[in-house]
Amino acid sequence: MSRPISSLEAYWGPFDRPVSVFLLESRGRLAELGLLRPLPDWVSSFTHWPHFFFQVYDGSSPEFRGLQHEFCHLFIWQKLSRKLPAWIEEGICEALSAMPDPRPIRAELMEKPFAEWDTPTLLDLDPGPLPENQAYRKCHSFVRYLIQKEGWERFRASLDDSNENVVKRLCALEPQWKDAISAAAIPEASETGVP
Numbered sequence: 001m002s003r004p005i006s007s008l009e010a011y012w013g014p015f016d017r018p019v020s021v022f023l024l025e026s027r028g029r030l031a032e033l034g035l036l037r038p039l040p041d042w043v044s045s046f047t048h049w050p051h052f053f054f055q056v057y058d059g060s061s062p063e064f065r066g067l068q069h070e071f072c073h074l075f076i077w078q079k080l081s082r083k084l085p086a087w088i089e090e091g092i093c094e095a096l097s098a099m100p101d102p103r104p105i106r107a108e109l110m111e112k113p114f115a116e117w118d119t120p121t122l123l124d125l126d127p128g129p130l131p132e133n134q135a136y137r138k139c140h141s142f143v144r145y146l147i148q149k150e151g152w153e154r155f156r157a158s159l160d161d162s163n164e165n166v167v168k169r170l171c172a173l174e175p176q177w178k179d180a181i182s183a184a185a186i187p188e189a190s191e192t193g194v195p
């Protein structure tokens with residue numbers, strides 16, 4: 001369990017307080033605990049405010065990237081003492097845990113600006129047939145672009161502002177990111193061609 005944490009400490013510093021981690025052996029246990037609505041099949045990890053981490057555990061090794069993503073939520077909540085809007089928070093968790101380029105991204109998600117993503121989770125935004133919610137990909141690509149452009153330290157420092165100001169700042173940068181990725185001639189998502 002320590003490697004996914006130590007790799008994130010390079011960004012956040014150490015946890016300020018201990019975190020509680022729970023591994024659940026099946027999805028059925030989720031329903032029994034009454035914690036969450038049903039999750040799509042591709043979700044194997046999730047985190048619950050304020051510091052519980054769950055991973056549906058099937059006996060194989062917990063997936064490293066999934067662990068990193070969930071621990072990143074815990075770092076955000078401890079270091080900022082709040083949650084960020086879902087699209088920003090998931091983008092950070094993806095960008096700091098998933099190194100591969102997240103594209104392609106479904107066209108209709110590209111066209112709907114982040115300012116209109118007024119939803120507590122991203123799971124509702126992409127009901128498409130692909131095995132991964134592409135709303136995460138868009139957030140990931142955007143945050144990844146900003147971290148590369150501004151540097152982690154500056155990006156991280158900007159998160160200390162209020163959520164309202166963080167949203168304002170990032171929404172203003174969305175067109176710039178779209179220009180940058182369209183200039184790079186990125187293919188649009190197809191219904192079948194996404195790994």
Ligand SMILES: [Zn+2]
Binds near residue numbers: 069070073093
């Ligand atoms: Zn997440």
